Amino acid sequence: MSPRKVRLIALRVIRQLRRDRRTVAMIFVVPTVMVVLLGFVLRAGEGKLTLLIAADDPAVQPIATLAAADLPSAIQIESTERGAGYQRLRDGDAEGMLLLRPDGDPRLVLEGTRVPATEALTRFAGQVALLLRTGAGAGGSLPAAGPSLEIEREFIRAGPELDLVDGIAPAFITFFAYFFVFLLTSVAFLRERQQGTLERLMITPIRRLEIISGYMLGFGFFALLQAFVVVTVTILALEIHMYGNLIWVFLAVALVTLGAVNLGILCSTFARNELQVVQFIPLVIVPQALLSGTFLPLGGMPDWIIWFSRAMPMTYAVEAVKAVMVGGDGVSDLVVWRGMLALVAFAIFFILVSARTLRRA
Numbered sequence: 001m002s003p004r005k006v007r008l009i010a011l012r013v014i015r016q017l018r019r020d021r022r023t024v025a026m027i028f029v030v031p032t033v034m035v036v037l038l039g040f041v042l043r044a045g046e047g048k049l050t051l052l053i054a055a056d057d058p059a060v061q062p063i064a065t066l067a068a069a070d071l072p073s074a075i076q077i078e079s080t081e082r083g084a085g086y087q088r089l090r091d092g093d094a095e096g097m098l099l100l101r102p103d104g105d106p107r108l109v110l111e112g113t114r115v116p117a118t119e120a121l122t123r124f125a126g127q128v129a130l131l132l133r134t135g136a137g138a139g140g141s142l143p144a145a146g147p148s149l150e151i152e153r154e155f156i157r158a159g160p161e162l163d164l165v166d167g168i169a170p171a172f173i174t175f176f177a178y179f180f181v182f183l184l185t186s187v188a189f190l191r192e193r194q195q196g197t198l199e200r201l202m203i204t205p206i207r208r209l210e211i212i213s214g215y216m217l218g219f220g221f222f223a224l225l226q227a228f229v230v231v232t233v234t235i236l237a238l239e240i241h242m243y244g245n246l247i248w249v250f251l252a253v254a255l256v257t258l259g260a261v262n263l264g265i266l267c268s269t270f271a272r273n274e275l276q277v278v279q280f281i282p283l284v285i286v287p288q289a290l291l292s293g294t295f296l297p298l299g300g301m302p303d304w305i306i307w308f309s310r311a312m313p314m315t316y317a318v319e320a321v322k323a324v325m326v327g328g329d330g331v332s333d334l335v336v337w338r339g340m341l342a343l344v345a346f347a348i349f350f351i352l353v354s355a356r357t358l359r360r361a
Contacts, residue, residue, distance in 0.1 A: 022279060030282050037290060048076040049117050051124070052085040052097040075124060085109070089156045096121040098128065105129045108151050112158040113326045114297065115167040125151050157327045161241055169240050170249075170322040171294040174256060177230050178314055179285055181223045181257045185264030186277045189215060193268070202358075209355040216261055216351055223257040243328035248336060249321055255343035256317035262350030263313075269357050288314040293322075316342040 017023055080088070085097040089109060095117040099107040108125040110118050129151050153160065192198045192215075201211050231253055234240060242249075267280040289295065291309040298306055298315075309315045320339030323329040329336050 022276065034282060034286055034290075037287065049096070049120060050076050050078060050094040051121055052078050052080045052088065052094050053100065054080050054082045054085050054097055055100040075120070086156070096125070098125055105151060107154065109154045109156065112155040112162065113167070113322065115162060115164050118162070122151065122153065158241070158243055162326065165238055166241050167326060169234060169238065170325045171292075171318045173231055173234055173249075174253060174314060174317045174321050175289055175292075175294045177227050177253050177257050178260045178288075178317070179281075181219075181226060181260040182264045182267075182285060183277075183281070185219045185223070185261045186268040186271070186280065187274055188219065189265050189268040190271055190274065190277055198358075207355075208358045209352075212262075212265060212351055212355045212358060215265060216258070219261045219264075220258050223261050224254050227253040227257045240325070242325055244324035245330060248324045248331055251331075252317055252320040252324070252336075252339060252343070255340060255347065256313060259313045259343055259347040259350060262347050262354060266350050266354040266357065269354065288312045291315065292318045294318055313343055313346040316346075 017027075078094070080097070082097075082099065085094070086109070088094045089097060089111045092111065095111050095114060097109040099109065101107065106125060106129050108122065110121060112118060158166075189198075198211070202208070228250060231246075231249055235242065235246075263284065267284065268277060271277045271280070291298070291305060292312055292314040293309075294314070298309060301309075316339035320336050320343075323333065323335045323339075327335075331337050331340065
């Protein structure tokens, strides 16, 4: 092997990459931004769980007076009335409510859609029940690690059969359907331009919007089939518990995949080869995966991250699919119909921008 020839090839690659500003940015800027963003998301994702305390008898002291220093750092205690507490649980403003009863053990009311929160609050409530039963009173303290009582639970949404896979399945169904449709559409549309098919269409009297709409319907047909297969196989193979109407799940996933088709067409108009298409993944897919609630809940994140996530279609898709599958919501509920309208708006926006930026080569 000739060291001189190896060196010449390496220098040629370096010079070629230096002239490609997009690739240089991908090498240095994008990974740095993604790592910083991931750090914000992970740190913010450690948000506290809100446990409401409601007492049937005012003489029963709120749990906050038992031993504030011994409370788990991840649990935030707030006093409330029973009716207001139920409403906050329905609105998703709290994860659980502990009903203190003078004539029996406490009762735990859970929002129910977040499995880790349900498990953590159940353990904590069991320790509280044990503390109250032993008669420790306001001077007692929670056991750092030890047995806890089986406590009566009530679920606002979902139920005790909900497990970790049930909780993350809606987000993963949405993400993988969105990602693969975007990737395949952007590559396929790029090849149409490279092979000259798009150029021949553009010299005809057909308008750009008509061209983009035709491609959207063509690619969208297979995107809808993919959405149907992904949702059906996932639910059947993993035995996912469904608490809502499956039709709304199909509709939400179908809308987000149509948006992915239009986004893929839009991004492919700015790419000259498959490598540049792949470079759009960390720019348009990874931020949506991090900020849409796919991997971590958005509740504990800073306001600027939440506002940023609202500019991403996957956020609305994940919320809608999870609300139907886990929460049992329907199209009449705010989170579902708002998500559907947002996905339609994103799809229309992407197709209009794609028609505006369409070029031959």
